[in-house]
Amino acid sequence: MTLLLAEFDSARSLLDAARQTREASTFRVIDAFSPFAVEGLAEEIEGFATSPVRPAMLAGGIAGGAFGLFLQWYSAAIALPIMAGGRPFASWPDFFFVTFEMMVFGAATTGFVVLLWSCGLPRLHHPIFDAPDFERATQDRFFLEVDAGKAADRAAARQYLHALGALSVSEVET
Amino acid sequence: MTARSGRGYTALTESVADPVLSAPAGRSWWLLFSAGLVLTCVFFGSIFWLFYEGIGIFGNNTSVVWAYPIANYVWWIGIGNAGTLISCMLLLTRQKWRSSINRFAEAMTLFAAAIAGIFPILHLGRPLYFYWLVPYPNTMDLWPQWKSPLVWDFFAIASYLIFSLLFWYVGALPDFATFRDRSRSRAGQLIYGALALGWRGSVRHWAAYETFYKTMAALGVPLVVSVHSVVGMDFAAGNMPGWQETIFPPYFVVGAMFSGFAMVVVLAAIVRRFLRTEELVTRHHFEAMAKILLAGSIVMGLSYGTEAFQSWYAGDDVDRTVVAFQYTGTYAWLMWMQIACNVAIPQLLWLPAARRSIPVLLVIAVLINVGMYLERILIIINTLSRGHLPSMWSSYAPTLWDWLLLAGSLGFFLLLFACFLRLAPAISMHEMRKLVFEGGRE
Structure with missing residues (x-):
């Protein structure tokens, strides 16, 4: 699919162009x-x-915390019960810290994995990196990706994007 | 907090990225790096000697069974707590000046927490068995003792290290992408390219990023509080006079934030000097941090007072003996030095001129770190020197190896931080760009 990539020099013009294109054009x-x-x-x-x-x-936090609590209960009450000072084997106040740490651990690692998955990362190369000037997308330039449909419409879209203040418009194959 | 006027994003990116990617390191950086490298050799040399010879090389004795290694651990984990706490709390409270300091404060956390994690292993008589703290099915049919704060500690530090690494790395991901795209050397493009994982700055990336980052910040605050509370519990869950106090967990958390902020002030001065980012880390930042240090010193003073008052008011002879020993005994001069460093001298920060002067602030910050180290070591040796049994009373003096390990750990930290300054984005560029946008300075 061929898409158009319009380059802008500020976040404000990118926002305006995106809004205009969505509201007032067929692209x-x-x-x-x-x-x-x-x-x-x-x-x-x-x-x-x-x-x-x-x-x-x-979900990851709940699972981590539940696992931590289960692990402590199983090992302290079932696998290796040690009588310490007459306290109950399954004494939940003692289990609090490890349960909490495991909950945070579960939430953080799950979040990281889902973050990468939902961003489609890691993907070290992407066709869009070949677009001219795209290395500035992580520095000081702003890009709008537009689908204008057929080749004939793309020429009109180019003009439209230039009129919205695009510095340049290029085509990317994805 | 402003980028060079008129050139907005470009100037900002240049001023953070170019010192790393294209400028030579400079003599002062090499000095910092070499000092760190020499002391790192001292650190690992001492560890080697410790493993070879055993813990008899320390000044610990049969009464004072904990000393420098545990004080080092508590001090380093305190500094390690502050980076993430500062970063999360300031994000959640929408303190925009955070963007200038959070990245290197988080790096400080990572390095300090990693160093802290070494010391409990070093103080073990048989360090090769440290992994017995891990619950795993084994042929001995042994499981950790979950009622022990030392096991809680293991979980707290392990989760905290992984959490801090993820928080730091995800926050730096868009900046690694900037480095990838700006780097002119092939090696730089490959290494930063791999670290950036292919980040493109798409709307979908940013949305997921922001959700993750803010949720992590919300989790980070209670996590940090729990980590240093557990460190406080290492003491408070015992039955020694001067340790068995309910004030310990919050008192340790405040102490951690206090010493960590002081360390951030020191590192901010270094970052400013080496990266020449005077316009990103401004006097305004130092003044804001000075106010937090001042608040911290007042809370510390209140805690010291509460501790002494509670011992007197509770009326327990053993507790009173320890408190009297703290203020008049063998190590009393260190106690008074601690109070001078942590409570008295920081009161200078009431003066606006002192808050705005970076040299004054730097001296105060270093003194606070000295004072906090004194607090960590005195909590241990005062109690252990004056326990329940007078026949066990004793006194403690560190040996050369105690000092070398402490100095070596500082050097290792310095080395890691020097490498961080030359290899990674030390200031969060994408967050600073957001400030440029919001300030209407595009």
């Missing part, structure tokens, strides 16, 4: 690339879905 806003998290940009992207990172972290 589809596929993605946008910026050197920092631009607030409000996600709403302009077609088919944008919230990432499942947070619910995954909740």
Whole structure:
């Protein structure tokens, strides 16, 4: 699929261009690339879905904590019960810290894995890296990825994006 | 907090990335690196001698069974706690000045916590069996004793190290991508390219990143509090006079934040000097940190007072003996030095001129770190020198190896930090760009 990649010099013009394109044209806003998290940009992207990172972290945290608690209960009450000072074998106040640490550990590692998975990383090379000037997407330039459909429409889209303040428009194959 | 006016993102990226990617290291960096390298050799040499000869090389005796290795551990983990705590708390409270200091504060956490984790192993009589703390099915049918704070400690430090590494690495991921795209050498492109994992800065990347990062920050604050509370529990769960106090967990947490912030001040001065980023780490940042140090010193003073008052008010003879020994006994001069460093001298920060002067602040920060070390070692040796049985009363003096291990650990930290300054993005570029945008300075 051939997409158009328009380059802008500020986050403000990227935001405006994305909004304009979505609201007032027939072209589809596929993605946008910026050197920092631009607030409000996600709403302009077609088919944008919230990432499942947070619910995954909740599940990972619960699983980690439950595993920690089970591990302590099993080893202290079943596998190796040691009478220490007449306290019950399964004394939950003593189990609190390890359960908590395991919960945080579970949430953090699950979150990291799901973060990478939902970003499609690691993927060291991507066709978009071949686009001219794209190395500045992590420095000081802002890019809008637009699907204009057929080749004939792409020429119109180029003009449209230039009119919105794009410094340059290039084609990328994905 | 401002990038050079007019050139916004470009200037900001240049001022953080170029000293690492293209500028030569410079003589002062090589000095820092060499000092670190020499002391690192001392550190690992001492560890080798310790493993060869055994823990008899330490000044510990049959009464004072804990000393420098445990004090080193508590001191380093305290410094290690602060980076993540500062970073998470300032993020959650939307303190925008955080962006200038959080990256190297987090690196400080990683290095300090890793060094701290070494010391409990070094103080073991049979260090090769440290892994018995890990619960795993084994032929001996043994499991850890879950009622022991030392086992809690193992879990706390292990989770904390992994958590801090993930938090630091994910926060730096977009900046590694900047390094990948800016690097002119093939090696740089390959190494930073691998570290960046192919980050493209897409809207979807940023959305997932922000969700993860903020959730981690929310988890980080209670985690840090739990980690240093567990360190406090190592003492408080015992039945020694001067240790068995409910104040210990919060008192240790505040002490950790206090010493860690002092270390951040020292490192901020180094980062500023080596990366020439005076416009990113400004006097405003130092002043904000000075205020936190001042608040910390007041809480520390209150804690010392509460401890002494509680011992007197509870009326237990053994407790009172320990407190009297603290303030008038063998190590009293160290106790007074501790109070001077941690409580008295930081009061200078009430003066706006002192808060704004970086040399003054630097001296105070170093003194606070000295004072906090004194606190860690005195908590241990005062109690152990004046335990329940007068026949066990004793006194303690460190040996050469105690000093070499302490100095060596400082050198190892210095070496790691020097490498970090030359190899990684020491200031969060993507967060600073956001500030440029929000400040309307595009």
